[in-house]
Amino acid sequence: MSLPRIGVVIVTMGTRPRELDALLASVEKQDVPTRGVLVGNATPLTEVDADVIKIPLEENLGCPGGRNVGLAMLCESGEVDVVGELDDDGLLMTAFLGGGHAFSVPMLNEIGLWPAEFFFGHEESDLAWRSLDAGWEILYEPELVLQHPKASPARHAVYYRFTARNRVWLARLRERGL
Numbered sequence: 001m002s003l004p005r006i007g008v009v010i011v012t013m014g015t016r017p018r019e020l021d022a023l024l025a026s027v028e029k030q031d032v033p034t035r036g037v038l039v040g041n042a043t044p045l046t047e048v049d050a051d052v053i054k055i056p057l058e059e060n061l062g063c064p065g066g067r068n069v070g071l072a073m074l075c076e077s078g079e080v081d082v083v084g085e086l087d088d089d090g091l092l093m094t095a096f097l098g099g100g101h102a103f104s105v106p107m108l109n110e111i112g113l114w115p116a117e118f119f120f121g122h123e124e125s126d127l128a129w130r131s132l133d134a135g136w137e138i139l140y141e142p143e144l145v146l147q148h149p150k151a152s153p154a155r156h157a158v159y160y161r162f163t164a165r166n167r168v169w170l171a172r173l174r175e176r177g178l
Contacts, residue, residue: 007035007080009070010052011063012088014043019089024050026092035080037070062119071113075105083108090146107136115169120158122166129174 008027012020027036028051036052038045042060055069067085074080084102086092101124111130114123128138153159 003032004081005035005079006032007037007074007077007083009037009039009067009074009083009085010088011039011041011066011070011085012043012045013041013060014045014047016089017047019091020048021050023086023088023090023092024048024052027086030092034084035074035077037073039066039070041066061116064114064118064120064123065116068113068116071103071108075108081105086146089151092146104136107131107134110134111136118166118169119162120156120166121153121162122170125170126173 010020010023010027014020024036024038027034036050038048038050038052038054040054040056041062042057045054045056048054053073055073057066057069060066061069071083071085074083082102082104111127111134115126118126131138153163
């Protein structure tokens, strides 16, 4: 059986250059070839010297919106079977088959991408529920390790407002069965 073709999406706001460089180096060290896409949420990516496709965005589309740009590019390319997503301050510790999140491209093509309107918070719950509703499975692989620093999500000024708003949106979406 052949290995799946792997793509990886990393979204950055350009505020953690040392961490991003370390993450990109950890991805490049993997034994499995990957097609990398780096999305700059309102950042030009001019200082990044890595073998990835760079997509600088004029505005900050939020976590899900930025991820969607990279995911759409990889899904539409037809060159990957699985797409992983990594935070720009993470560090890949084990053989790469995912990390952060990893999605089957056929699943994404069926259920759609992240709810970009959420901008930050609870987008994972929405995508997980839509995948389960469509009959897909969610698997946990404890052998894959992504080191991520402990940080409070409240460090973002929008945290409390978006968390409260997105909980209501998520409940309404689920109530309507959308």
